[in-house]
Amino acid sequence: LPPPCDSEIYCHGDLLRTIQTAKLFDDDKHFVDMKLRSDPDVVLSAFNNLSRGFPNAVVSPSILRDFLSTYFEEPGKEFLPWSPPDWHDKPQFLAGIGDTNLRNWAEKLHHLWKSLGRKISEDVSTHPQRFSLIATPHPVIVPGGRFRELYYWDSYWVINGLLLSEMTDTARGMIENFIHLVNRYGFIPNGGRVYYERRSQPPFLTLMVESYYKTTKDKEFIRTSLPALEKEYRFWMQNRSVKVEVDGRNHVLNRFDVQAGQPRPESFTDDLELSEGLTIDAAGRLWTELHTGAESGWDFSSRWFVDDQGKNNGTLRDIRTSQLLPTDLNALLCRNERTLAQFYRILGNEVAAARFDVAVSVRLEAIEAVLWNEKQGVWLDYSLVTNTSHPAFYPSNLAPLWASCFSQASMGPRALQYLQASGGVEFANGVPTSLVDSDQQWDYPNAWPPLQHMLIEGLSSQPSDEAKKLAFNLAQNWIRTNWLAYNKYDAMFEKYSVNGDGKPGGGGEYEVQLGFGWTNGVALQLLAQYGDRLTSSSGSDSSPLSFSLHIGVLLLTPALYLF
Ligand SMILES: OC[C@H]1O[C@H](O[C@H]2O[C@H](CO)[C@@H](O)[C@H](O)[C@H]2O)[C@H](O)[C@@H](O)[C@@H]1O
Secondary structure, rough: OOOOOOOOOOOOHHHHHHHOOOOOOOOOHHHHHOEEEHHHHHHHHHHHHHHHHOOOOOOOHHHHHHHHHHHHEEOOOOOHHHHHHHHOOOOOHHHOOHHHHHHHHHHHHHHHHHHHHEEEHHHHOOOHHHEOOOOOOEEEEEEEEEEEEOOOHHHHHHHHHHHHHHHHHHHHHHHHHHHHHHHOOOOOOOOOOOOOOOOOOOOOOOHHHHHHHHHHHOOOOOHHHHHHHHHHHHHHHHHHHEEEEEEEEEEEEEEOOOOOOOHHHHHHHHHHOOOOOOOHHHHHHHHHHHHHHHOOOOOOHHHEEEOOOOOOOOOOEEEEEEEEOHHHHHHHHHHHHHHHHHHHHHOOOOOHHHHHHHHHHHHHHHHHHHEEEEEOOEEEEOOOOEEEOOOOOHHHHHHHHHHOOOOOHHHHHHHHHHHHHOOOOOOOOOOOOOOOOOOOOOOOOOOOOOHHHHHHHHHHHOOOOOOOOHHHHHHHHHHHHHHHHHHHHHEEEEEEOOOOOOOEEEOOOOOOOOOOOOOOOOHHHHHHOOOOOOOOOOOOOOOOHHHHHHHHHHHHHHHHHOO
């Protein structure tokens, strides 16, 4: 299997292994974000000379540090400070927020775009071989903290926030960057670094264009974007789809599936340590699945663990993301297909629109046959190992509601019942990513902004008052959590804990990050949608009693959640 990219500095080879395993930095991402002072051949030959001076010996950390300061620059040098020129005071949506505390806070969130804007230095385009950063034609809004570069699915919520902030030029520039990346790679990499080059993230480009169109009504932008949107769609259908037979009928659904058989450069030692004791083949399979888990955006989660018996169980060593058909990815592709049909219709191209109508019908049939679980009354990830559903609760089980991709009207109310009985909406500080406390960051007790938003949007689009009320309660809980944390820490976080009011999330392989692109985007969207009703002072109807009972059950009987 190929390495994560071709670069012998940033993606494979002795230099990468030596520096990362010497653990000179707290975070492996530090080294692979450093800029070269000379071209790679010069640096590689200097490194070979250096190691030749120490036959059979480990080069000492101080010599490696000297080597790094001679040949590399600290991360971050590839950007110039950039304040988006279309930023202006008091975008209209602020006036719709009734609660004065929340309105003032929303204004501060609107200000944060200025601190997250980055312009890429021209040096990156003229000497690409000296950078791990991938040059894009327009400036970007980054998530923040260690995430110094653009990220794919994060940018959907960032762009929605920018559009509310009336920063349409910045939003358009970000979309054009992604179009540029599709044209260059045939798909959009996970993020703007060469070490993300072999994997993508959940495909949100079509929905970014939809958001931009809804704000600007710019048909011409749809026309110019469509070839790239089609190209990305083809990538997912040709490289990330699989045939599955259920009840004697074949269906095609999508999965995450990356071909890169070495440790992730930005988490090199984590991946190496995780593979200790495995054969070379088994280690290669594990690394491939780690890349695949990262492609899902849920890196990492017990959602992807499959033990020897094929059960949704185990630890990170049991990660088998490629062996699952995820509900959310398929709901997203269904929404993409429907949106592409609408785009073609807007442009008057009925033939192309009909092609995507057919894709939607085929997908709806597959979602019903493979992902809908009649017993639980919800959609569940489907295992290619056991040909059965994975029964645990994840907010992603409700993604077809968000995408409006279900074939029978009764499925909406049944999914609502499932959600209410699942235990997932009992928490006053957000909906956890799962009910399994695995110490991975995409698991209990962490709650992530995009998942809250998809759930709330899905519920609020349902016809029933009950679903709409739940959507509002979840929005109120989430805003309260973000707001309390902001007051305590003067910061927005990439994720929060459902335990404790205004507590940042944790777990996983890096410290919780501040900034934070998608968190700000989601908070602004909820403040705009529910601004007349949200308050800074109260929670929702969640009862503390059911919360503590739930925690009791969670800690005492984890096996319950496996069936
Ligand atoms: O370095 C570890 C991993 O970090 C990223 O993943 C997390 O942050 C991203 C940016 O906010 C987010 O898109 C992703 O969902 C998070 O899990 C990176 O995307 C991973 O590829 C990387 O391995």
